[in-house]
Amino acid sequence: MARETKTAAPSPGEGAAPPAQGPGAQDPGAAGQRREQRRRDRRSRRYRRDVKWSPYAYVAPFFLFFAAFGLFPLLYTGWAALHRVSLTDPNSMEFVGLHNFTRLWSDEFFWNALQNTVTIGLISTVPQLLMALGLAHLLNYKLRGSMFFRVVALTPYATSVAAATLVFVLLYGRDYGMINWALGTVGIDNIDWHNGTWTSQFAVSSIVIWRWTGYNTLIYLAAMQAIPNDLYESAALDGASRWQQFLHVTLPALRPTILFTCVVSTIGAMQLFGEPLLFGGSATGGPEHEYQTLGLYLYEQGWVNLHLGRASAIAWAMFLLLVLVALVNWLIARRLTKSEGGA
Amino acid sequence: MRFRTRTSRQAVVLAAVAALGAGLLAGCAEDKSDEPGGSSGGGEGGDGGKGKTTLTVGVFGTFGLKEAGLYDAYMKANPDVVIKQTSIERNENYYPQLLTHLGSGSGLADIQAVEVNNIAEVTATQADKLVDLGKAPGVDKDNFLDWKWQQGTAQNGSTIALGTDVGPQGICYRKDLFEKAGLPTDRDEVGKLWAGDWKKYLDVGKQYKAKAPKDSAFVDGAGGVMAAVTGSYEERFYDKDGKVVYKESAAVKEAWDVASAFATEGLTAKLQQFKPSWDQAFSNGRFATISCPAWMLGYIKEKGGDKAEGKWDVAQAPKPSNWGGSFLVVPKAGKNTEEAAKLAAWLTAPEQQAVLFEERGSFPSSTAAYDLPAVKDAKNPYFEGAPIGEIFAKAAEGAPVQILGPKDLIIAQNLADVGMLQVDQKGKSPDEGWKAAVKSIDNALDE
Structure with a gap:
């Protein structure tokens, strides 16, 4: 309000000009100017309102969608987790308190799924990020047809999980799989890819x-290209080898990017679902639940066994675990930046 | 002046946005209100009064009704009806969705298919949301196999599901492999080898193994044997009072023992059904026999292809047994329940079931269809002209009135895909496998 009066303040001064010009035309001119003035006020008010509220309006769609498809399900799932609910009749809920959560402590299938999730997460994420780093480094060199390689690097990401997994199922077939056939040519017996734990x-x-x-390769590559060339030049002048350059110039500059990919991959690994489901063709994840991840166990409880309450509790357990992992990540990141600042 | 144009431009933009928004909304609304108008091209513009009725049918997999041309035939006979089908490939994805739709009363098709493993749960928990088809015009109880009719009837006596097909089983066998192993190849003689007892089937397996051609096993996997044996008993997983009794039931015990004997004696090809490697094994002749419900013949033909042409034949199973089959239900929430009930009645009538059998191999649940020449005299050229109508009708009529329970599917799945699979493919002892299966089932049944 205060501001409004301030902008309105110059108007008398402006309005004072015409009377000096012609006192005869004072009345209608003043009235017209006052009207013009009011219009201007209105316009500036509208403009200010526009500046102030429009950004909210622009971001509102996201938050509306998030509320409808993110927040509401999250809260509703939490509510359902406190109940005994069956998918056959989702509207009748029987309150059971924290039973669905406490039972997870003694649920060996849950712990097995958690363990599988962590193991599969580790053996997929670690090599994946290392390889991505190496590939990005190679692609960062001046290459003939580098665009082609970059597109190729991204094609698996653009493939649907279903299509990719079905092909892998065939490749990993025990009797007629291509991988076993290739291993056979070097004298290794058929491996039962689907039934062994490892x-x-x-x-x-x-x-x-x-x-x-x-996907990670491209993210690393983008970050690498943002590193100023002078750093490499001066490193080269100081006699640093390629490897030393990578170790002492590239890696430190990539630190925030690496952290980002770690966080994203951790979340992805925690939610791993499509690959193990389609690899085994069912929610059991192998005869001994060898590759039943948390996501798969959640799905089995909710959509095969039809226990929505139990599935919701697992979903919330996953959510809390992710929060925990994020906290740890954040702590490590803080420690890293601090040590960087100290050095 | 400048101000003027500005406002007018704003107004134009606003109007455009409003028009667009309205258009979008109208587009959404139109879709819904237009659906009964039909997409057949006839309903353009003024069909405000009496337009065509669109009936939707929701099914899983390749259900066969459409493929057999039944919709087209019905639309020809009833020009004011348009039938549309939506299909979800796997029943395990289709069924939970059906339940949520029934729970919310929206998103349902006018007619929905239900698999036999889910029918007990549907009749027990969803009966109040489904139309009683027992009283629908054109439905005749006497046309159906009695047990099929009972399975679709709820506790309150309303028949909410009409049977489409059933899965009477025979044993499909490879004649070329049998001949090499010194076993008879004529289907009557083969049937006699194991008639009356699943243990005889096991004995024939041992004989086969003694002289078996290299790289071939007697059966595909132990899981299939177990399903076939349990299918020949009245009481499997539930008793008459609806109590879970699979741990003590004679059916499960015999099925478990026989199937695990197949596994421990090394008579299986260690394959899991409906997996890619299983498909490949059909054309490669990796196993000599498989218990095959009528609907599987088409599958074998498809997967076996030219390579296995003329090598398969089908004989009677040791005991009459049933595996699979489906039903049609009409949700009350639908807009055209009356028309839908009429269509469901027509689709499950004997004549149409006979067509479905002729075209797709789905065996009728309508006994009245068994006397129709299309069924009675049916022969399958891929299986050496085996009189499949006769073989499967005998199995269907001899199959026991199975007691079904709401969690049949979960129990069957865990027994096969956890317990027996461990015995068959991981070399666990039958005892270990059984314990793992029980643990898994207990966890799955506990709400």
């Missing part, structure tokens, strides 16, 4: 690696 987890991880390496 073999199946490796197979599932390889699908994840195949799909996401290119």
